[in-house]
Amino acid sequence: AYLFSFSHMNADASLFPFRAWQHCEQQALRHYAASLDNLEHPQGQWLLREEIARTIGRTRGVRCRPEQIVLGASTQWLFDLLAMICDKHALFAVEHPGYQRIYQQLHASGRPVLPITVDYKGMSPQELEESGASIAVVTPSHQMPTGLIMPVSRRIQLLNWSYKEEGRYIVEDDYDAEFKYEGDPIPALHSLDDLKRVIYVGTFSKSLLPGLRLSYMVLPPALLAVYKHHASHLMQTSSSLIQLALYVFIKSGEYQKHIKRMSKHYKTIRAELIEALHDKFGSSISITGEKAGLHFLMEINTPRPTGAILEKAKEHRLELYGMDRFWLKETTPAEGRPVIIIGFARLRSQDIASAVSLLHHCCFDK
Numbered sequence: 191a192y193l194f195s196f197s198h199m200n201a202d203a204s205l206f207p208f209r210a211w212q213h214c215e216q217q218a219l220r221h222y223a224a225s226l227d228n229l230e231h232p233q234g235q236w237l238l239r240e241e242i243a244r245t246i247g248r249t250r251g252v253r254c255r256p257e258q259i260v261l262g263a264s265t266q267w268l269f270d271l272l273a274m275i276c277d278k279h280a281l282f283a284v285e286h287p288g289y290q291r292i293y294q295q296l297h298a299s300g301r302p303v304l305p306i307t308v309d310y311k312g313m314s315p316q317e318l319e320e321s322g323a324s325i326a327v328v329t330p331s332h333q334m335p336t337g338l339i340m341p342v343s344r345r346i347q348l349l350n351w352s353y354k355e356e357g358r359y360i361v362e363d364d365y366d367a368e369f370k371y372e373g374d375p376i377p378a379l380h381s382l383d384d385l386k387r388v389i390y391v392g393t394f395s396k397s398l399l400p401g402l403r404l405s406y407m408v409l410p411p412a413l414l415a416v417y418k419h420h421a422s423h424l425m426q427t428s429s430s431l432i433q434l435a436l437y438v439f440i441k442s443g444e445y446q447k448h449i450k451r452m453s454k455h456y457k458t459i460r461a462e463l464i465e466a467l468h469d470k471f472g473s474s475i476s477i478t479g480e481k482a483g484l485h486f487l488m489e490i491n492t493p494r495p496t497g498a499i500l501e502k503a504k505e506h507r508l509e510l511y512g513m514d515r516f517w518l519k520e521t522t523p524a525e526g527r528p529v530i531i532i533g534f535a536r537l538r539s540q541d542i543a544s545a546v547s548l549l550h551h552c553c554f555d556k
């Protein structure tokens with residue numbers, strides 16, 4: 191077990207309202223147990239899809255009907271589904287550096303996946319245009335891993351790219367949208383889309399818990415028709431019990447209360463952590479991607495290479511990851527200063543000073 195964790199992959203289960211969740215589960219069983227005895231709708235429970243449509247309409251400006259929502263046990267599965275229903279010649283473009291599991295998932299679906307460079311505004315429209323891809327996968331709310339927030343100007347550029355040709359789509363993976371600390375709220379790409387070219391994807395992995403394994407996808411009408419034709423033989427992958435408990439949890443207002451409480455908590459932890467990092471590391475670090483989400487990047491001015499830092503972190507039971515897991519191309523990244531990804535979802539206030547000084551030790555001391 192780790193002493194401290196800077197992982198970007200976890201959540202702090204000790205902050206999850208399990209009593210409230212169990213109450214919602216009991217309510218779900220009391221009122222909807224009957225629906226557990228048969229195979230449900232392939233897209234998932236209607237009641238939950240209604241609540242999700244309402245929630246993303248209110249919080250992200252995503253206008254959709256429950257009929258357009260497909261639930262799934264993980265974002266990876268939803269990308270599998272997407273690969274099944276999209277035109278078999280369609281090429282996918284993904285962000286580089288980017289989220290490796292989606293890249294691998296799409297690769298496994300047998301079609302070439304093209305890594306497209308992410309500049310300081312997000313996926314490069316020029317590279318995307320030249321790539322010949324017709325489906326662009328982006329993470330505009332807090333790019334994984336750089337943490338940049340895609341400005342509206344770039345969102346419009348990508349939408350215009352998708353409008354140029356039939357069959358072009360943008361997959362908006364709105365990961366980390368729930369937690370934003372600086373700057374004005376930016377509406378989802380989906381809310382700016384006039385021609386129904388955006389497929390909106392969301393997950394409860396970070397707003398609630400990764401262990402719930404519940405994610406959702408909003409299909410535009412044209413793709414919904416294809417889904418209904420191709421994939422309706424596929425059964426829903428997520429558990430009906432979790433879906434119904436989540437429906438009660440959202441309906442009762444517990445979800446909104448939880449997001450508010452966690453936003454406040456993460457805002458405090460993030461501020462204390464950034465202050466402690468600057469105190470300890472001084473001008474030897476530069477932090478980027480910290481305006482939203484549950485992680486940011488930290489570049490360190492040290493002669494020690496990333497590999498050696500990660501090695502030392504392992505020795506000292508400090509959970510820490512580098513940028514290699516987001517490097518999708520065969521080429522190795524130009525050797526610059528070490529950059530590590532700092533996740534803070536699992537950090538507790540009282541541990542910050544010790545975790546930061548241990549990190550400093552791994553970066554500089556023998």
Ligand SMILES: Cc1ncc(COP(=O)(O)O)c(CN[C@H](CF)CCC(=O)O)c1O
Binds near residue numbers: 290291334363392
């Ligand atoms: C860009 C992006 N879109 C969705 C998810 C959610 O996927 P799921 O829980 O299956 O719904 C993640 C989650 N990624 C993990 C970080 F918590 C893993 C990162 C790593 O493998 O480095 C993600 O990065």
